[in-house]
Amino acid sequence: MASSAADNYLLGRDKTEADRLRDQHHITLRNLGYAIHPRIQAQLPPNARVADVATGTGVWALHVAQVLPNTTDIVAFDISPAQFPSTKPHNVTFTVADAKKPFPQVHHGTFDLVHIRALIAAMQTPDWETVMRNVVQLLKPEGFVMWGEGDLSRLRCLRSSEEYVSFSTLPKLLRTFEAAMRARTSDGITRLSEAAEAQLENVEMDVTSTDRLWDTRVPFTRMVVTGMLAWAEHSKAWPPEELEEMRKGVASDLDNGAYIRADVLVLIGQRPQDLV
Numbered sequence: 001m002a003s004s005a006a007d008n009y010l011l012g013r014d015k016t017e018a019d020r021l022r023d024q025h026h027i028t029l030r031n032l033g034y035a036i037h038p039r040i041q042a043q044l045p046p047n048a049r050v051a052d053v054a055t056g057t058g059v060w061a062l063h064v065a066q067v068l069p070n071t072t073d074i075v076a077f078d079i080s081p082a083q084f085p086s087t088k089p090h091n092v093t094f095t096v097a098d099a100k101k102p103f104p105q106v107h108h109g110t111f112d113l114v115h116i117r118a119l120i121a122a123m124q125t126p127d128w129e130t131v132m133r134n135v136v137q138l139l140k141p142e143g144f145v146m147w148g149e150g151d152l153s154r155l156r157c158l159r160s161s162e163e164y165v166s167f168s169t170l171p172k173l174l175r176t177f178e179a180a181m182r183a184r185t186s187d188g189i190t191r192l193s194e195a196a197e198a199q200l201e202n203v204e205m206d207v208t209s210t211d212r213l214w215d216t217r218v219p220f221t222r223m224v225v226t227g228m229l230a231w232a233e234h235s236k237a238w239p240p241e242e243l244e245e246m247r248k249g250v251a252s253d254l255d256n257g258a259y260i261r262a263d264v265l266v267l268i269g270q271r272p273q274d275l276v
């Protein structure tokens, strides 16, 4: 199946990116301490319908298929089928859909939970309200949204060493990436909160820091650096020779103890009985 014309994934859809999404999933799970927010998991019926919007490789959908009863029906949507897995459990379906457009009517009002994660890089300012509206349309009354994002507009390059070391290249890569992200959505996390407050009830935000567990600092940093370098290559942020120099400089900063920190936010809320 062809992907939609609106598809312009910034990181490519090769094996490196699939591996990066797998690592991101495991690091995020450790950092948060849950795959499904505990308030939601406690209320899911055994025959729940669960959607994963912008599923990518489906790593979250396949994970929760193992955790939830096998009577759960899981539908994983993405704008592109390029990373859909070749094998899957019987109760998981993968299907192409653009979250910026209304989902097919057959799915409206049918889900107990819609999960979204790491869509921020594909969002522009007006999209938050639109995607939230389309997602809410998928839910049964009082069904839950769980939307997780890393705040890509406020990444920090920090040092783990006791003694002072200055870093030459990683801060430059971060600043260039942040500027490109801000040009797309000036304050995505605020927009996400506003869209939730306007369209959901019982909204709650769980905020953690990616360096909360010290042993995930290095894997998180390597995962983010892989993503940013893939972005730099795809977006031609620098000529190839300069990019090669950046790679070397970043590797040296990492060897000298640089690490990246970001806020991770999980927003949850419920569809009101009557849609506005």
Ligand SMILES: C[S@@+](CC[C@H](N)C(=O)[O-])C[C@H]1O[C@@H](n2cnc3c(N)ncnc32)[C@H](O)[C@@H]1O
Pocket: 006, 009, 021, 025, 053, 054, 055, 056, 057, 058, 059, 060, 077, 078, 079, 080, 097, 098, 099, 100, 116, 117, 118, 119, 122
């Ligand atoms: C960074 S990946 C995250 C994948 C997955 N949610 C995860 O956490 O592993 C972002 C995904 O969003 C998808 N995407 C981008 N724009 C989309 C849209 N308008 N509708 C649906 N999916 C979209 C991309 O194709 C990609 O698979």
